[in-house]
Amino acid sequence: MDVALFNTFSRSLEKLEPLHDHEVRMYHCGPTVYDYAHIGNLRAYISCDILRRTLEYAGYSVKQVMNITDIDDKTIKRSHDEGLTLSELTKKYEAIFLADLRHLNINVPEHLPHATEHIAGMIAIIEKLLRDDFAYKTDDGVYFNIAKSKGYGALAELDLTAVTQSRIANDEYDKKNARDFALWKFWTEDDGENVFDASFGRGRPGWHIECSAMAISELGETIDIHTGGVDLLFPHHTNEIAQSEAFTGKPFAKMWLHNEFVMVDGQKMSKSLGNIITLRTIVEKDFSPLAYRYFVLGAHYRAKSNFTWEGLEGAETALARLESHIGEEIGKINESYKKRFEEIISNDLDTPRALALAWEVAKDAELSNADKAATLLNFDRVLGLSLSPKQKEIIPVEIEALVRTREEARKNKDWKKSDSLRTEINSLGYEILDTEEGQVVQRF
Ligand SMILES: [Zn+2]
Numbered sequence: 001m002d003v004a005l006f007n008t009f010s011r012s013l014e015k016l017e018p019l020h021d022h023e024v025r026m027y028h029c030g031p032t033v034y035d036y037a038h039i040g041n042l043r044a045y046i047s048c049d050i051l052r053r054t055l056e057y058a059g060y061s062v063k064q065v066m067n068i069t070d071i072d073d074k075t076i077k078r079s080h081d082e083g084l085t086l087s088e089l090t091k092k093y094e095a096i097f098l099a100d101l102r103h104l105n106i107n108v109p110e111h112l113p114h115a116t117e118h119i120a121g122m123i124a125i126i127e128k129l130l131r132d133d134f135a136y137k138t139d140d141g142v143y144f145n146i147a148k149s150k151g152y153g154a155l156a157e158l159d160l161t162a163v164t165q166s167r168i169a170n171d172e173y174d175k176k177n178a179r180d181f182a183l184w185k186f187w188t189e190d191d192g193e194n195v196f197d198a199s200f201g202r203g204r205p206g207w208h209i210e211c212s213a214m215a216i217s218e219l220g221e222t223i224d225i226h227t228g229g230v231d232l233l234f235p236h237h238t239n240e241i242a243q244s245e246a247f248t249g250k251p252f253a254k255m256w257l258h259n260e261f262v263m264v265d266g267q268k269m270s271k272s273l274g275n276i277i278t279l280r281t282i283v284e285k286d287f288s289p290l291a292y293r294y295f296v297l298g299a300h301y302r303a304k305s306n307f308t309w310e311g312l313e314g315a316e317t318a319l320a321r322l323e324s325h326i327g328e329e330i331g332k333i334n335e336s337y338k339k340r341f342e343e344i345i346s347n348d349l350d351t352p353r354a355l356a357l358a359w360e361v362a363k364d365a366e367l368s369n370a371d372k373a374a375t376l377l378n379f380d381r382v383l384g385l386s387l388s389p390k391q392k393e394i395i396p397v398e399i400e401a402l403v404r405t406r407e408e409a410r411k412n413k414d415w416k417k418s419d420s421l422r423t424e425i426n427s428l429g430y431e432i433l434d435t436e437e438g439q440v441v442q443r444f
Contacts, residue, residue: 001058003346005051005225006302008233008256009155013348016055016255018224023061026051027215027253028109029228029236030066032207033093034078036278037100039292039307040262040269044229046293047259047301049106050349051227053382058346064109065218068094071115072207073171076194086194087116091408092401099400100279103289105384113214115205121213122205123198125247126183130200134246135183142184142200143167149242153178155256156234171207173235181239182206208239212252216244226253230260259301265308277307280397285309288394290386291316297351297383319385325362326377326387331370333378337361341379354383395441399430403441406432 003016018024028048031037048066055062069075070090079089101108126142129135134148146152153160158178167180186203187195195202205213215223221244228237237256244252261268264275282292295315299305337357344353361367361375380387406421425432425441433440 001342001346003054003058004348005255005257006348007254008258009253014255016224018060019222019254022059023063024055024224025063025219026065026225026227027211027219027223028064028066028226029211029232030068030112031094031097032069032072032074033090033097034075035093036280037097038269038276038278039282040229042100042104042279042292043262043296043301043305044227044259045101045106046104046296047257047349048109048227049104049384050297050301050351050382051225051257052107052109053384054345054349057342057382063111063219065111065113065215066109067211067214068112068114069207069210070094071194071204072210076191080190080192090114092405095401095404096397099397099404100289102400103279103283103394103397104293105290105386107384111218113218115210115214118210118213118217119196119205121217122184122209123196125209125213125216125243127199128247129183129243132246134243137200138167139186140169140188141182141186141203141206143180144183144239144243144246146178146180146242149246152242153234153238155241156238158234158238169206171235178235178238181208181235183209183243208236209243211236212240212244212247215240215252216248221248221250221252223253225255225257227257227259230258233258257301260304262296263304263306266306282312283394283396287312287316288319291319294319294355294385297355297385300352301349322358322362322376322385323387325369326373327369329370329373330377331368331372331374334361334367334371334375337375338378341382345382351383354379358383395430399425399428399441402428403432403439407439 004013005016007014031041052062052064071086075086075090079086082089098108126135130142135142135144160178169182169185183206184203185206186201191204194204196204241252264277267273267275269276279289282289291312295312296305298315341354341357344350344357358376358379361372376387402421402425406418409417409421422432429444430441431444
């Protein structure tokens with residue numbers, strides 16, 4: 001099965017041709033672990049999961065890397081606000097994030113590099129960029145000179161005619177203001193103990209260099225697919241390309257995939273509007289996280305999706321009805337439906353049409369119940385809706401987070417902390433069994 005994907009860089013549908021035979025190497029911009037991920041962030045990871053499952057279905061082996069940003073402007077600020085060390089803060093939100101992924105039946109990527117583990121690689125890149133004159137030093141840090149970069153801004157189709165030379169230390173800025181950006185920020189009091197020695201001066205990395213260093217170190221100088229939300233096109237991906245290509249002299253990624261936003265009641269989610277929805281909110285309202293997955297698949301990943309509670313309710317009902325077509329008896333996969341499914345999903349991961357086809361199967365009076373089940377379960381290898389007739393128990397994300405913290409405490413032989421966490425988990429109505437395979441959690 002050939003797979004065609006829409007490459008943002010060329011603005012066209014392209015057949016995937018991996019650099020290394022049957023292995024696809026892909027990099028996803030992962031979470032900045034300073035808060036709960038909202039459902040728009042989570043949509044990006046559902047899209048990555050559909051991509052991975054499609055590639056595996058097509059017979060590729062996949063090397064999938066998703067970074068964890070555990071040091072940047074936002075994480076440092078939040079650690080001060082919460083009175084935690086940076087590592088306490090980021091570990092807490094990383095555990096919650098990974099629990100969210102599992103609840104959404106997302107296969108967690110095998111490689112989850114942390115920015116703080118790759119500082120040496122970032123320093124090496126910056127040293128070379130300084131030597132080769134792509135970067136320069138100022139009083140407050142090391143900056144990348146975008147005037148030296150060939151084709152800067154092509155990915156985001158930036159108009160650079162109005163750009164005057166100026167620089168910006170913030171990791172995030174406006175599309176109208178392409179500027180030299182910080183690769184490294186010299187230590188200031190706000191950074192506290194979060195500081196690293198480097199030949200060009202003590203400090204910490206900017207956000208963009210983190211992804212370049214992790215992607216190159218884990219996947220090589222040119223990767224097959226790089227993904228992220230559309231909000232990352234500029235400045236983040238634009239800057240990743242500029243600094244990586246200046247460093248290696250090679251194309252950074254063959255294909256760029258970008259997923260669209262989730263709107264809420266027709267509006268962009270934002271703190272100021274107070275309409276941010278997390279998976280925790282969804283579970284608290286007694287919806288299954290998989291209902292949200294079904295909801296997400298109802299829109300193509302490159303189309304905006306509009307979240308409403310009625311929409312989620314509809315998704316939950318639809319999912320339960322679809323699941324009711326899976327009985328205990330599993331027959332043969334219907335070849336003609338299978339072929340149509342493969343055409344649909346290999347055409348830029350067209351999940352809305354794949355769901356429509358699943359419904360066509362479910363309603364097909366000519367097909368035996370057993371063959372329906374087999375055909376739908378085959379689709380589900382990609383859709384990941386966890387279709388099965390059995391009841392699933394959902395462990396709330398907070399409980400999962402506590403369990404992971406306890407796991408950590410046990411690893412560090414901190415029995416006092418581990419015991420107090422057990423008491424806390426019990427008080428919330430769950431018990432923990434320590435088995436040979438690890439901790440098992442269940443409702444009392
Ligand atoms: Zn990134």
